Structure formats: structure tokens, C-alpha cells
Amino acid sequence: AMKSVGEVMAIGRTFPEAMQKAIRMAITGCEGFEATAEVAAMTNDDLERHLEEASDQRIHVLAEAFQRDFDVQRVHELTRINHWFLLKLYSVTRLRRTLERFSVDQVPLPTLLFAKQNGFSDRQIARALNCAEDDVRALRIRHGVIPRVKQIDTLAAEFPAVTNYLYMTYNGTEHDVEFDEHGTMVLGCGAYRIGSSVEFDWCAVGCSRTLRKLGHKSIMVNYNPETVSTDYDECDRLYFEELSLERVLDIYQLEGADGIIVSVGGQIPNNMALALEAHDCRILGTSAANIDNAEDRFKFSKILDSIGVDQPMWKELQSVEDAKSFCNNVEYPCLIRPSYVLSGAAMKVVFNDTDLEIFLNKACDVSPEHPVVISKFIEGGREIDVDGVGKDGKLLLRAVMEHVENAGVHSGDATLMLPPQSLTEAELAKIDDVAAKVCASLQITGPFNMQLIVKNGDVSVIECNVRASRSAPFASKTLGVNLIEAATRAMCGFEQMAFPSHVATSPGGAPPGFVAVKAPMFSFKRLLGADPSLGVEMASTGEVAGWGPTVHDAFLKALMASTIKLPKKDILVSIQERLRSDFAPTLSKLSELGYTLYATEETSRFLDENGISNTLLHFAESGLKPSIDEYLSNRKIELVVMLSNQYSKRTITNYAIRRLAVDFGVPLITNLQVAALFADSVATLGLEGNKDSSTVLDVLSMQEHYDKSRSLGSHYPEKA
Numbered sequence: 207a208m209k210s211v212g213e214v215m216a217i218g219r220t221f222p223e224a225m226q227k228a229i230r231m232a233i234t235g236c237e238g239f240e241a242t243a244e245v246a247a248m249t250n251d252d253l254e255r256h257l258e259e260a261s262d263q264r265i266h267v268l269a270e271a272f273q274r275d276f277d278v279q280r281v282h283e284l285t286r287i288n289h290w291f292l293l294k295l296y297s298v299t300r301l302r303r304t305l306e307r308f309s310v311d312q313v314p315l316p317t318l319l320f321a322k323q324n325g326f327s328d329r330q331i332a333r334a335l336n337c338a339e340d341d342v343r344a345l346r347i348r349h350g351v352i353p354r355v356k357q358i359d360t361l362a363a364e365f366p367a368v369t370n371y372l373y374m375t376y377n378g379t380e381h382d383v384e385f386d387e388h389g390t391m392v393l394g395c396g397a398y399r400i401g402s403s404v405e406f407d408w409c410a411v412g413c414s415r416t417l418r419k420l421g422h423k424s425i426m427v428n429y430n431p432e433t434v435s436t437d438y439d440e441c442d443r444l445y446f447e448e449l450s451l452e453r454v455l456d457i458y459q460l461e462g463a464d465g466i467i468v469s470v471g472g473q474i475p476n477n478m479a480l481a482l483e484a485h486d487c488r489i490l491g492t493s494a495a496n497i498d499n500a501e502d503r504f505k506f507s508k509i510l511d512s513i514g515v516d517q518p519m520w521k522e523l524q525s526v527e528d529a530k531s532f533c534n535n536v537e538y539p540c541l542i543r544p545s546y547v548l549s550g551a552a553m554k555v556v557f558n559d560t561d562l563e564i565f566l567n568k569a570c571d572v573s574p575e576h577p578v579v580i581s582k583f584i585e586g587g588r589e590i591d592v593d594g595v596g597k598d599g600k601l602l603l604r605a606v607m608e609h610v611e612n613a614g615v616h617s618g619d620a621t622l623m624l625p626p627q628s629l630t631e632a633e634l635a636k637i638d639d640v641a642a643k644v645c646a647s648l649q650i651t652g653p654f655n656m657q658l659i660v661k662n663g664d665v666s667v668i669e670c671n672v673r674a675s676r677s678a679p680f681a682s683k684t685l686g687v688n689l690i691e692a693a694t695r696a697m698c699g700f701e702q703m704a705f706p707s708h709v710a711t712s713p714g715g716a717p718p719g720f721v722a723v724k725a726p727m728f729s730f731k732r733l734l735g736a737d738p739s740l741g742v743e744m745a746s747t748g749e750v751a752g753w754g755p756t757v758h759d760a761f762l763k764a765l766m767a768s769t770i771k772l773p774k775k776d777i778l779v780s781i782q783e784r785l786r787s788d789f790a791p792t793l794s795k796l797s798e799l800g801y802t803l804y805a806t807e808e809t810s811r812f813l814d815e816n817g818i819s820n821t822l823l824h825f826a827e828s829g830l831k832p833s834i835d836e837y838l839s840n841r842k843i844e845l846v847v848m849l850s851n852q853y854s855k856r857t858i859t860n861y862a863i864r865r866l867a868v869d870f871g872v873p874l875i876t877n878l879q880v881a882a883l884f885a886d887s888v889a890t891l892g893l894e895g896n897k898d899s900s901t902v903l904d905v906l907s908m909q910e911h912y913d914k915s916r917s918l919g920s921h922y923p924e925k926a
Contacts, residue, residue: 212398214396214397215430217373217446219356219378220377222295223323225294231397231448237333239295239299241266241269248267253270257271260285268285278293297324298324298325301324301326302334306335308335309335309336310345322346327450343455352456353374353376355382356374373445373447374457385460387442388423388463389422389443390422390463391427392410392413392425392441392470393410393454394426394433394435395428403747406472406674407434408679409674409678410428410433410435415691424443428445429447454478455485465488466487466490467490467694468673469673470653470690473673476671482494490697492672499648500672501672503543504522506669509647513644517668518659521580521581522579523579526566529578533556533562536582537582539556540583541553541555541582542578555614555741588609589613589615590660591607591657592657592658593653594645594656595689595696596651597651599649600645600646603705603715605681605689606626606713609622610723610877611879612879615740616741619726619746620726623722623760624716625714626714629713637660640658648670651696653673654670683908686912686915687709704923705923706920707919712920717920718915719755719911719914719918720914721753723753723754725751726749727748727768735865737865739864750767750768753906759887759891761883761884765884769873771844772888772893773801775844776802777843778838779805779848780806780847781793788878792878793813794818795889800894803820805822806834807822834866835866838863838872841871843872844873846863848863
């Protein structure tokens with residue numbers, strides 16, 4: 207079964223050139239045909255086993271095998287890969303060894319050119335020559351070793367191709383295009399992966415379309431063949447190329463671009479802002495310095511303190527012992543937050559010294575050179591997302607979205623509601639005030655996204671990303687205003703568009719008359735062994751949304767769109783002890799609705815004590831009948847509600863049950879608030895049992911929802 211969530215397409219004029227490009231595109235932090243640290247640590251026996259058994263590490267295993275002088279024939283016998291491919295890859299290893307014999311002052315120019323023709327990046331060469339990447343760039347530019355821009359031949363050489371579909375290669379002597387348009391560069395999102403998917407491509411396409419609509423030339427840089435942004439008719443020039451500092455500089459300098467937009471393609475372009483500015487590139491929108499102020503957890507936390515905006519107690523730490531001391535002083539749980547990450551990568555909620563030490567030593571390399579910010583994790587708070595657009599520090603518009611789940615679930619995995627459903631007017635006013643203050647302090651021009659926590663009337667900031675977010679399409683379609691068009695106009699200095707009246711007057715900026723709910727989509731069934739549970743690191747691979755007259759209607763639509771079938775009768779519940787009293791009202795409601803509740807041992811005892819009818823199902827290891835495994839594998843259960851966490855006594859067994867539910871296609875809910883809203887929605891709409899949802903749920907087009915909000919007084923400006 208397919209497991210990948212994305213792909214790349216690299217174009218070159220030799221196999222090694224295209225292959226090394228593709229590796230860099232697909233694997234963040236890998237510079238080409240080389241081994242990862244994990245593979246380099248393998249024994250020869252391990253290496254041979256991984257050569258025989260194909261895995262996602264195979265290209266790195268091949269590189270390490272050649273580095274250890276495995277001959278091509280031996281590798282062929284182990285892998286059955288064609289000799290031609292192996293010989294080409296082996297030549298890359300030999301060329302790297304040749305480079306390692308020289309310093310940057312001694313490397314022969316023919317050798318340097320040959321390395322570039324075989325797909326070596328400047329950074330890769332710099333590592334071999336033991337020098338800085340900029341030294342290699344300066345050397346090759348000084349001697350005229352620069353890439354040539356080539357058109358992709360879309361006519362199979364039968365006629366001259368005239369296309370804006372471009373790539374760069376060192377295996378050429380002239381450019382196929384003139385550089386006389388001086389357009390604006392838009393950096394795309396790269397490969398779809400967990401944390402960066404089609405939502406960022408929507409943003410990049412929206413930016414390019416806005417530029418062209420306003421009579422401005424657009425230059426798109428992206429390498430994902432699945433995207434709309436890599437359709438050559440979506441921009442004036444399309445470079446099917448790497449999103450690396452080296453390649454973006456090459457294009458910027460050749461094109462004489464008037465600026466670069468880094469804030470619509472996710473984290474990869476955003477991470478390049480400082481380096482691009484250091485090379486005299488014009489960053490459009492928020493300055494590179496203020497992007498850094500937001501991305502650097504330490505700097506951002508200091509800014510919040512300076513403008514009087516609340517945040518959880520925090521500290522930047524440089525050693526494990528300091529981290530332990532801080533966490534014990536503020537009391538666990540605590541959140542570890544590295545800088546410059548997407549989708550919560552390398553973030554972790556820790557609950558004790560052991561968790562903290564394991565995570566810092568294995569995943570985070572905490573040191574004076576790599577400090578981390580650790581903050582107090584607020585339990586039981588309502589998490590809020592704000593998508594906004596600023597101009598010179600003035601907040602132009604915002605969408606305020608409330609998570610169904612309490613704080614602790616990554617925003618990309620959370621179920622979002624717009625407008626917010628539980629916030630008071632005072633809390634909404636505080637959120638708007640905080641958003642305006644942060645926008646002003648960072649002098650934001652363009653898109654931004656903030657996460658906040660609301661608890662007991664207090665509003666605290668978790669983080670701010672000065673770029674478009676994965677919720678921007680959802681917010682735009684709900685508000686009826688394209689946030690990316692507004693952001694592009696702000697970043698490029700164009701006249702701003704008119705906004706619908708509700709953006710300024712209604713709670714969270716949402717239109718009156720309907721509610722929108724965004725729900726995550728997961729690929730756990732494809733990923734054998736993966737734990738289908740949620741946390742601060744993102745796991746979803748897609749999303750869906752539902753619109754309706756009430757939150758209950760919209761929520762059930764979104765839930766069903768995410769492939770969860772509403773149960774007719776049989777539900778298995780397993781609730782961790784700390785959560786049982788909070789979940790008791792929901793369990794009672796499910797029972798009153800006529801559902802048959804099956805429960806694990808401790809949960810069953812709790813239900814009995816509270817007078818809630820249930821049937822006990824035993825854990826498989828007890829040997830008793832009836833068992834959970836039997837009921838799940840025979841599909842006698844229609845929904846599993848398993849609320850467990852790190853405090854559970856049966857951590858491994860609970861994981862096995864979640865995994866079994868996924869493997870047998872049984873819908874699974876692992877969050878208390880989602881389960882509670884599910885029960886409330888079914889009860890409110892009367893959808894328990896065998897009732898047909900199509901006769902109850904409101905079915906309207908988006909245009910009809912907008913018409914409804916117009917009838918309630920909202921004004922939508924005519925589109926330009």
C-alpha cells in the first residue's frame with residue numbers, strides 16, 4: 207500500500223545531476239548522495255541487510271556502502287538495482303573523494319565544474335573542501351562557473367519550444383531565455399509532507415495570481431509536480447528548481463528580480479529570509495529581522511514581555527540540568543520549543559525529569575550553541591488560532607478560530623471552529639488587542655498566524671509565525687475574503703482591496719448566519735505501526751471542512767467528510783482515570799441516546815459506579831472473554847473512544863487497541879472535547895441510531911451561505 211504523502215521532480219541533463227537535486231528536494235538537511243548519521247553508524251552486517259530489504263533509507267544506505275568500498279557488483283547482487291544506475295551513483299562517491307584532496311584555493315576549475323555538472327551543491331562542495339559555502343559560490347562566480355537556464359522541451363524536439371517552463375543546469379553553454387522582465391519571485395512550498403501540504407500551494411498560487419492580476423510579472427520557484435503552482439500557465443516564469451539559498455540566489459541575480467516573497471510557501475522559504483537579505487536580496491513584506499524576531503523563541507518571548515503581552519512562564523536554557531531546575535520550579539508539564547520549526551517538529555510536552563532528559567538528549571541537542579526555550583504548559587486552556595494580515599505594523603484584518611480540543615494538540619491536527627463558540631466578548635476583545643500589539647511590535651507587512659491560550663479570562667501567546675498558515679484557505683473561504691490577495695497587495699505596495707463588512711464587526715471576523723468547522727485527515731491506516739494519537743507535533747496529512755447553520759451541523763459534516771461514519775449502536779470507551787469525572791456527562795448522554803457502551807476494565811467499573819449501563823470487554827492478554835480484540839477484529843464495534851495519555855497504566859495495551867481500531871477501519875476518537883462535541887451534536891440534531899443524516903443536516907452551497915449572511919446585514923464588495 208502507498209505510504210508517501212508527497213513527491214518531488216528534479217530536472218537535469220545527467221542522471222547524477224538530477225538525482226542529487228532530487229535527494230536535496232525530498233530530504234531536508236541532506237545535501238545529496240550521502241549517508242545520514244543513522245546509516246553511517248550501521249555495522250556492515252546491518253548495511254547489507256538494509257541493502258537487501260528496501261526502505262526509505264535505501265539511497266543513504268547505497269551511499270554509505272560505496273563510501274565503505276562495497277564494489278558495484280556486490281551492491282547489485284544485494285539490491286538487484288541495474289548496474290547502470292549503480293555505476294553512476296558510485297561515480298558521485300569517487301568525485302567527492304577527489305574534491306576532498308583539495309582546499310578551496312587549490313581545487314582545479316575543471317574539477318569544480320565537473321562536480322557542479324554532477325549535481326553537487328555549493329554546500330556539498332564546501333564540506334569536501336573544508337570551507338564556507340559562500341567561499342565556493344564566490345570562487346565559481348569569479349571564474350564564470352554559473353548555471354544555465356533551459357526551457358523544458360514540451361514539443362519532443364519536433365518544433366522549437368516556446369515555454370516559460372524552466373530549469374537550471376551546469377551542462378549547457380547558453381541560456382534559453384532573456385532576462386528582461388524583472389518580475390517578483392514567489393517561493394513555493396516544496397514537497398507535500400506532514401506539516402506542509404496543498405494549503406501552502408494555495409497560498410503561493412493566490413499570491414502569483416494577484417501579482418498577475420495587478421499587471422506584475424511573477425516568477426514561481428517550486429519543485430513539486432503535484433501542485434497548481436507548478437502549472438506553467440499560473441505564472442510568467444516557472445523555475446522547476448530547488449528551494450535552497452544557492453538556487454534562489456542564482457535565479458534572483460540572473461532575473462534581476464525586483465524582490466522575493468518568502469511568506470506564502472510555509473517554513474522552507476521563511477527560513478531563508480535572513481540569509482537572502484545578507485546576500486542583498488530584497489525581501490518583500492515583513493523584514494527578515496522581524497521574521498527572525500518571531501521565529502527565534504528567545505527573541506519573541508522577550509518582545510512579548512516588553513509590550514506587556516502575557517505568555518506562559520518561560521526560560522531559554524543551555525543545559526539539561528538547568529532545564530530540570532526550571533521545570534521543577536514552575537511544575538510539570540512543560541513545553542520544549544526549538545526555533546525555526548514547522549508543524550511542531552522537535553516540540554514536546556514533558557511531564558517529569560525522565561521525559562525531559564530523554565527528549566533533550568536524543569532529539570534536541572541542547573547546548574550553548576543550540577539553546578531551547580522551555581515554557582510552562584497550561585493544561586485545560588482553550589487554544590486559539592488567529593490568521594491575520596498587516597501593513598507596516600497595522601492590523602488590516604484577522605480571523606479568530608477556536609480549537610475544539612484543549613491546548614496540547616497541534617493546530618494542524620486540531621478541529622477548528624469559526625466563529626469561536628465558547629469565548630466571551632471580553633476574551634475576543636483581548637485577543638484582538640494582543641494581535642494588534644504583536645503586529646505592531648513586529649512591524650508585520652503581509653500574512654501572519656498566532657496561537658494563543660485562553661483560560662479563566664486570561665489570554666496568553668504561544669507563538670507567532672510571520673507567514674501564511676495552513677488555516678489561511680479555510681479562513682479565507684469562511685470569511686469570503688482572500689487573505690493571501692490582501693497580504694500580497696500589502697507586501698507589494700498595491701492598493702488594498704475592500705473587505706466584507708463583517709470582517710471588522712462580527713466575532714472573530716466571521717460572516718453572520720453560519721458556522722465553519724475544519725477537521726483533520728490522517729493516514730494512520732497506511733502507516734503500519736504508527737500510534738494514532740495526537741500531541742504538539744503534527745500528524746495529519748490533510749483536512750476537510752463543513753459549513754452549517756450551527757456548530758453541531760458543521761461539526762458532524764466535517765467529521766463525516768473525514769471518513770468517520772456515525773455509529774448506529776455499539777461504542778467502545780476506554781477513559782484514563784484523570785479524565786473520567788470530566789467525561790462522565792458525555793458517557794451518560796451516549797447511554798441515554800440509546801448507544802450500547804462497551805468498556806475496558808477500569809472504565810467499566812467507573813460506569814457501574816455511576817449507574818451507566820455497559821458491557822465489559824477484557825484485554826486480550828487476560829485470556830478472558832469477550833475480548834476487545836475479538837470485537838474489533840469482527841467489527842462488532844462501530845466507534846472507539848479512547849482517552850488515554852502518559853499517565854495511563856496500560857500505555858502499550860492502549861496503543862495496541864488504537865492501532866487495532868485503525869487497522870480494521872473502526873472510527874477512532876482520542877480527544878475528550880471532540881468526543882463531547884460529537885455526543886452533543888448527535889443529541890441536538892437527533893441523529894442517534896439509524897437516522898438518515900441527509901434528512902437532518904443543512905445542505906447549502908457556499909454561495910447560499912454568503913447570501914444568508916447578506917440577508918443578515920453583511921456587505922460583500924464586488925470583486926475586482
